[in-house]
Amino acid sequence: MQSKSLSDISKNISSGLTPLRSNAEFWDNGTIPWLKTEQLGEKYIYETNEHISNAALEKTSIKIVPENALSIAMYGEGKTRGNISILKKAMATNQACCNVVIDPNKADYEYVYYFLKTQYDELRNLSSGVRKNLSSNDIKTYPIRLPDNIDTQKSISRVLKAFDDKIELNNRINTELEAMAKTLYDYWFVQFDFPDANGKPYKTSGGKMVYNSTLKREIPKGWCDRTLSQIANITMGQSPEGSSYNDEGVGTVFYQGSTDFGWLFPCTRQYTTEPSRMAKKGDILLSVRAPVGDMNIANTDCCIGRGLAALNSKTGFDGFLFYVMKYFKQIFDRRNAEGTTFGSITKNDLYSLTLAYPTLDLLEKYDELVTNYNKMIFDRSLENRELIRLRDWLLPMLMNGQVTVK
Numbered sequence: 001m002q003s004k005s006l007s008d009i010s011k012n013i014s015s016g017l018t019p020l021r022s023n024a025e026f027w028d029n030g031t032i033p034w035l036k037t038e039q040l041g042e043k044y045i046y047e048t049n050e051h052i053s054n055a056a057l058e059k060t061s062i063k064i065v066p067e068n069a070l071s072i073a074m075y076g077e078g079k080t081r082g083n084i085s086i087l088k089k090a091m092a093t094n095q096a097c098c099n100v101v102i103d104p105n106k107a108d109y110e111y112v113y114y115f116l117k118t119q120y121d122e123l124r125n126l127s128s129g130v131r132k133n134l135s136s137n138d139i140k141t142y143p144i145r146l147p148d149n150i151d152t153q154k155s156i157s158r159v160l161k162a163f164d165d166k167i168e169l170n171n172r173i174n175t176e177l178e179a180m181a182k183t184l185y186d187y188w189f190v191q192f193d194f195p196d197a198n199g200k201p202y203k204t205s206g207g208k209m210v211y212n213s214t215l216k217r218e219i220p221k222g223w224c225d226r227t228l229s230q231i232a233n234i235t236m237g238q239s240p241e242g243s244s245y246n247d248e249g250v251g252t253v254f255y256q257g258s259t260d261f262g263w264l265f266p267c268t269r270q271y272t273t274e275p276s277r278m279a280k281k282g283d284i285l286l287s288v289r290a291p292v293g294d295m296n297i298a299n300t301d302c303c304i305g306r307g308l309a310a311l312n313s314k315t316g317f318d319g320f321l322f323y324v325m326k327y328f329k330q331i332f333d334r335r336n337a338e339g340t341t342f343g344s345i346t347k348n349d350l351y352s353l354t355l356a357y358p359t360l361d362l363l364e365k366y367d368e369l370v371t372n373y374n375k376m377i378f379d380r381s382l383e384n385r386e387l388i389r390l391r392d393w394l395l396p397m398l399m400n401g402q403v404t405v406k
Contacts, residue, residue, distance in 0.1 A: 001401055002148055006100060007140040009107040013100050015074070015136055016093030017062040019052055026056035032064070033091035037073035040083040040097070043113070043164055045071070048091060057092070064090050068109050070100040072116070072123075075133035079259065082123040082134070084116050098139045108150055110157035115144055118396050145399065155405040156398050163391035170380040170387075171263060177377050181370045185323040189355075192220050194362055212356070219356045229351035232311045232321055236288070236347050237277050237304035244274035251275070257307025258287035258294045264381040265299045275303035279310030284322055286311060289344045293329035295322075297378070309350060317363050319370035328353055 007013055016035070019026035030051035039045060056062060065071070067090050073083045075096050086109065093099055102109040116123070119142070126138045147153050188194035192209070193201035202220060203209065209218035214225040228234065239256065251273035260266045266285065279285060279298045287294040289307045304310055313321045332345075358366075397403040 001145050003143045003145050004106075005140065006112075006142045006144055009103055009112070009144060009146075011101040011103045013098065013136065013140050014063065014065075015095050016065070016097050016099065017060060018094045019056040019060050019062060026053055026060070027051075029053060030056070032057065033089065035071065035087070035091055035093040035097060037075070037080050037083070037094070037096045040071060040073045040080065040085045042085055043168075044088045045085045045091075046088050052092060062092050064092055065099040066090050066101060068102075070102065070109060070113055070116070072098045072100065072134075072139055074098050074135065074139070075127075081127060081132070082120045084113060086110070086113055098134070098136050100139070106150075107144070107146055108153040108157055110161060111146060111153035112144060114157060114160050114395060115146065115399050116142075118399050152405070159398065159405055160391060160395060163387050163394075167384050167387050167391075170384050174263070174377045174380050177373045181319075181323055181373045182326055184366070184369065185327060188362070188366060189358060190327065192356075194358075194366075215354060215356060220358075222359050224357050225354055226357035227351060228311075228324075228353040228355070231314055231317075231324075231355075231357065233314055234347075234350060235277055235279060235283075235304070235310040236350075237306050237308040237310070239305040240272045240274045240276050240303065244272045246271050246273070252278075253300055253302040254305065255279075255285065255298075255302055255308060256305035257289060258291060258296075259307075261285075261287070261294060261296045263384065264297055264377065265385065266296045266302075272303050277304055277310075278302065279304050279308075280312065282318070283310040283312050284318075284325060285309075286325060286350075288346075288350065292343075292345050293325070293332040295325055295329070299382075315363075317367045319367045319374055320363055322374070323370060324355060327355075 021027070030053040032052050032054065033048040034050045034052045035045060035048045036050070039049065052062070057064070065087060067087060069087050071085050071087055071093060073080050073096060075081050102112055123134065123138075123142065127134050147156070192203040192207070196202045196205060196207055208221040210221050211217070212219045212225055240254070244251070245254065247270055249271055251271045252275040253268050254270045254272040254275070255266050256270070260269060279302050281298055281300050283298045285296045285298050285304065286309045287307060288309050298310065311321065311325070312318060394403065398405065
C-alpha cells in the first residue's frame with residue numbers, strides 16, 4: 001500500500017460554475033447536462049435535472065467535465081457535503097462540485113471512488129467556515145491509500161462493482177414493476193378503462209358514467225367518492241424529546257423524515273428511548289414535509305417524527321392504497337412544477353384528499369395483481385439491503401489491506 005494525495009494521481013481537479021440565472025440565453029433550450037450537488041450520492045450520474053446552452057459555454061468560464069470523472073460535493077444541505085459520484089457522461093457542474101479527473105496511468109478511478117466512499121466522515125470533518133464547506137484544496141491534498149499495482153486496484157474495484165451491478169439490476173427491475181402497477185392504476189382508476197364484463201375497457205367501450213358533485217367530474221356507475229381518512233388509518237408523526245435520541249441501538253427505531261428514506265425501506269440511523277407516535281411494520285411512511293409525497297414502507301415497528309405520517313388500509317387493500325398515494329404524489333409534483341409549492345401538508349389536508357372509489361370486485365382484482373408486483377419488489381429490496389450490508393462490511397477491509405484479492 002502507498003499513500004498519495006488526490007492531486008498526485010489526477011490529471012485535473014476543478015470546480016464548476018453557475019451561469020447567470022437572469023440571462024435566459026444561458027438556459028433556454030439548453031442541451032448540455034449541468035449537475036448540482038443535490039444529485040450526488042448515487043454511484044453513477046447518467047443524467048442531470050438541469051441543462052445549459054452552448055452560449056453558457058462560450059461566454060462564461062464554465063468547463064465540460066469528462067466521462068468517468070469523480071464529482072465530490074464541497075457543500076450542500078444536510079448530508080450532501082462529502083457525497084461522491086462517478087459521471088457517466090460528459091457534463092458541466094456548479095461551483096459546489098469538485099470534479100476530479102483520475103490519471104488512468106496512476107490509479108483506477110473506480111478504486112478511488114470506493115476509497116473515498118470510506119472517507120465520508122473524514123472529509124466532512126475537514127469542513128471550515130460558518131457554513132462548514134469543504135475547499136478544493138482540502139480535496140486536492142486528501143491522502144489516498146492504494147495498492148502500488150493498478151491491476152490490483154482494478155481487481156478490488158471489480159469485486160465491489162459486482163455488488164453494485166446486482167443492486168442496480170434489482171433497482172431497474174423494481175422500477176419497471178412499479179411502473180407497471182402505476183400504469184394499471186392510471187388505466188383503471190383515473191381513465192376508468194378497467195375491464196368491463198366483456199373484458200373490454202369500460203369507459204372507451206361506452207360504459208355508463210355518472211356525474212359526481214364532490215369530485216366535480218363523471219365517474220363509473222356504482223362508484224362513489226371517498227376521502228383518504230375514510231379508506232386509511234392515518235397516524236401523523238410527532239418527534240420525541242431530542243435528549244432521547246441515540247445511535248447505539250437503544251430503544252425504538254426512529255425515523256424523523258424523508259432524509260431517512262431508502263429506495264423502498266428507510267435506513268435506520270437513530271433510536272429513541274421515549275417513542276411518541278408509532279408506525280407498524282408494513283405501514284406506508286409518507287413524507288408530509290418537502291418533498292411532500294415521497295414514500296417508503298416500514299420494515300419494522302418504529303417511531304415516526306413530525307416529517308412523516310403512517311398509513312394502512314382500513315379494508316386490507318394496502319396494494320391499492322400504496323398506488324393511491326403514488327397518484328397523489330403525481331398531483332403534488334405537478335402543482336410544484338406549476339409554482340404552487342407544497343412546503344408541507346397538514347393533518348386536515350391529508351385527511352380530506354378525495355378520490356373516486358371503485359366497486360369491491362374491482363378493488364379485489366387490482367389488489368391481487370399489485371400484491372404480486374409488490375412482493376417481487378419487496379423481495380428484491382430486501383436482497384439489496386443485504387447486498388449493501390455485505391458490500392459496506394467488505395469495503396473498508398479491502399481498502400486497508402485486511403482482505404486481499406488475487
